[in-house]
Amino acid sequence: MRAAGLEPLEPYPGAMNHWSCRHEACGQEVKARYSNVKRGVGICRWCAPNAPVDPEQAADLMRASGMEPLVPYPGTDSPWQCRCTACGTIGTPTHGSIKxxxxxxxxxxxxxxxxxxxxxxxxxxxxxxxxxxxxxxxxQKFDLEPLAPYPGPSELWRCRHTSCGRDVEIRVHNLRRGLRACPYCPPTPGGRRRWPADEAEAMMKAADLEPLEPYSGRRHQAWHCRCTGCGRETSPSLNGILNGQGGCRHCADMRAAETRRVDPEVAVADMRAAGLEPLEPYTTSMTPWQCRCTTCGSKVSPTLMKIRNGGGCRFCASHGFDLTAPARVYLMQHPLHNAVKVGIGGTAGRNERVAQHRRSGWELVQHWPFATGVEAHAVEQAVLRHLREAGHAPHLSRDIMPNGWTETFNAALVTPTTLAALVETYIADLAGTVTPVPGRTILRPERWRSRSGPSSSKLRPESENDGRDQLALF
Incomplete structure (x- = not known):
């Protein structure tokens, strides 16, 4: 054992048993078998090629490489969670890789x-x-003159293009591949990949646009400018200007509208052909145009577009709501949807709306008859305008009630009693104010008092119409 470098620390136990010794080469205490040492193997496990690693020595090696261990030593080839002492990054190197x-x-x-x-x-x-x-x-074959020492084939080389006189940065290996020498010069007549800043600004000013920021160098990027025509700020791109597009959308819309504008003489002729005499100059086809009907003498304000689509005087119309026939303002409620509705309809025959709504589950609460539909229409519009200004939106949607859904309201916010009081208030306010025919007053105070009657159907229970959380109406 001493010839192999091992000093026994206890009596000889036998050839096949472990014998505690100290290895003089490394100083470690080992347990070797005499039979293995005699064959030349198993002398010191700490000096063998696959010797185990001392955890303390492994930690010292990691610290020497700049990694501070965060967990115990897991093994030489297992990831070891450590923190870099230089940048603080947590990594998982292995002891074997560091070694x-x-x-x-x-x-x-x-x-x-x-x-x-x-x-x-x-x-x-x-x-x-x-x-x-x-x-x-x-x-020189590409009309380039060097302005700096040659940096190499793959580095940018500052040169001057003698054809256009601009300074460019090129790579020699790109020229050898067939790429262009100057990005500002077009490869073909009429084409250009890059525009200089001064020429780009000149193009925008020629299009009545004043740039509010420097040119970014990208022709497809939005460029913040101000239109010198209307003064509005807009963000067109240089590519759009080069393609002939307008820079200011508002000015473009105005030019397009001017090209579509109808000749005033033609517009007047179309109105007269429909039996309407204009009372004011023509503006646009979508603007109400005050006219007088040559048949009944009423003042109406249709648009030229409606007249061209077959419309005419609303008092002389043979379809829809008849403004000259007797009509009524009705108030209905729907218990299932918790909704109330105000509307107008004829008393019989054409446009009798109450019967239509009853088939959908609506119940008539109260109605007010009038001599003409003009009176009923004026009261209905006043009530609806008042409710909209008070913040009440339509309660039902078009899917639930396709016809008249915009005139429905939440019964918890607008009770039938409150809505009936609002209708009667506007009946009194509008009395004697609507005059569709010259010299004839449609609304008269005495007629309102005689036509306001009690409810023709039962109201909902008072417990359901108490109006909790109701918005102020008056």
Whole structure:
């Protein structure tokens, strides 16, 4: 055992038993078998090629490489969670990789590699190029004049394009691949990839646009400008201007509207052909135009578009709501939807709306008859306008009630009693104010008092119509 470098620490136990000894080479205490030592194997497990690693020595090796262990030693080839003492990044290198000379922190390794590449490039730039004269002769074929020393085939080389006189930065290997020498010069007549800032601003000013920021160099990017025509701010692109598009959308819409504008003489002729005599100058086809009906003498305000689509005087119309026949304002409620509705309809025959709504589950609460539909229409519009201004939106949707859904309201906010009082209030306010025919007053105070009657159907229970959380109406 002493010939193999082992000093026994206890009496000989036998050839096949473990014998406690100290290895003089490393100083570690080992338990070797005499039979193995005699064959030349198993002398010291700490000095063997696959010897186990001491956790303390492994931790010291990690700290020496700049990695502070955060967990106990897991094994030489197992990931070991550590923190880099330089940048603080937590990584999982292995003890075996550190032992082989690899780095422990990946971010620091990439940074060092990048710095090494940068230093190598700097050294190459500092060295004079022997092929600079040949490259200068080569780029003369492309009408380029060098303005700086030759940096190499893959580096940017500042030159001047003698054809257009602009300074450009080119790579020699791009010229050898067939790319253009100057990005400002078009490859074909009428085409250009890049526009200089001064020419780009001149193009925008020619299109009546004043740039509010510098040109970004990208022709497809929005460019904040102010229209010199209308003064509005807009953001067109240089590519749109080059393609002939307008810079200011408002001015473009005005020009398009002017081209579509109807000749006033033609518009007057169309109104007269429909039996309407204009009382004011023509503005647009979608603007109400005050006219007088040559048949009944009433003043109406249709649009030219409606007249061209077959419309005419609303008092002489043979379809829809008859403004000259007797009519009524009705108040209905729907118990299932908890909704109330105000509307107008004829008393019999054409446009009798109450019977239609009853088939859908509506119940008539109260109605007010009038001599003409003009009176009923004036009261209905006044009530609806008042409710909209008070913040009441339609309660039902078009899917639930296709016809008349905009005239429905939440019965918890607008009770039938409150809505009936609102109708009677506007009946009194509008008395004697609507005069569709010259010299004839449609609304008269005495007629309102005689036509206001009690409810023709039962109201909902008072417990359901108490109007909790009701918005102020008056």
């Amino acid at each position: 082989r000379g690899q780095g422990g922190c990946q971010p620091c390794g990439r940074k060092q590699a990048g710095q090494g590449i940068s230093r190598a490039k700097a050294r190459r730039r500092a060295q004079p190029r022997a092929d600079g004269d040949q490259a200068s002769k080569e780029i």
